[in-house]
Amino acid sequence: MTRYKRQDPEITRRKFINVAMGTTAAVGGVSLLSTLGAANPIFRLTRDKMPPLKGDILVHAEASKEGQPIRISDLSDQLVRAWPMGKGENGENVIRKGDPNNILALYRFPQGQIVAPTNLEATIGGETVAYSDVCTHAGCSVADSDQGDGMKCPCHSxxxxxxxxxxxxxxxPPRPLAQLPIKLEGDNLVVTGFFLAMPYPYTSEAEWESFKKEVEDQLA
Ligand code: FES
Structure with missing residues (x-):
């Protein structure tokens, strides 16, 4: 059983900053992140810990083929785990597995089987879909149900x-797994934006929105 929890001290600090930013904004609009970032660059996210971003391509997470780009033909109604891979500071490829909560679940179902509330425009042809693979209850990695009825979390069912x-x-689980918008570009599955909803471990929309802004600001 794999349990994906945030234990990385940098990410723990990031969560603290997110909460602190919200508090700070409420009381005076002073950017704590800017202040801390200027004083101590460790508060900046490294590229491998950034969430899936627009332009990332999806690569296999399974150890035997980790880093290989995923092809549509690799996918079926059985879960395939993926990492987002983007660019580093110097243009090199970076698999964003520094944050284990970036692990993704991919499926390809026959036409017509994927329905609302899936955002069909964020799928590839209404057949291929990507979600966070991290359970919204306590952060375990979700798998295919052995009963053939969707996905099941091994921690608390x-x-x-x-x-x-x-x-x-x-x-x-308190809410669905967050869908990640994707498209096909050549042979690659490409991310077109942030998760469409708040993924684990976020517990408030304000915290999630604050985090996205932090990432955008850092990339600007
Ligand atoms: S962590 Fe998935 S059900 Fe509890």
Whole structure:
């Protein structure tokens, strides 16, 4: 059983900053991040810890082929795990696995099987879809159900339906797995933006929005 939790001290600091930023904005609009970032660059996210970003390509996460670009023909109704891979500071390829919560679940279902609330415009041809693979309950990695009825979390039996936006169909998860918007570019599966909803471990929209802005500001 793999349990993906944020334990990286840099990420823990990032969460603190996000919360602190929200508090700071509420009381006076002073950018704590700017202040801390200027004083101590360790508060900046490294590229391998950034979330999936527009332009990233999806690569295999399985050890035997880690880093190889995923092709549509690799996908089926069985879960394939992926990492986003983007560019580093010097233009080199960087797999964003420094944050284990960036692990993704990919599926390709026959036409017509993926329905709302999946955002079909964020799929490839209504057939290929990407989600966060991190359970929204406590951060475990979700797998295919051995009953053939969607996805099941090994930690507390949370269940999700990947054909319907990964809505929760059983167990304790509080919300669906977040969908990641993708498109096909040549042979590559390419990310077209941030997760469409708040992924684990975020617990408030304000915190998630603050984090996205932090990333955009850092990339600007
Ligand atoms: S961590 Fe997935 S159901 Fe608890």
């Amino acid at each position: 949370g269940q999700y339906d990947p054909k319907r936006g990964c809505v929760v169909i059983g167990g304790p």
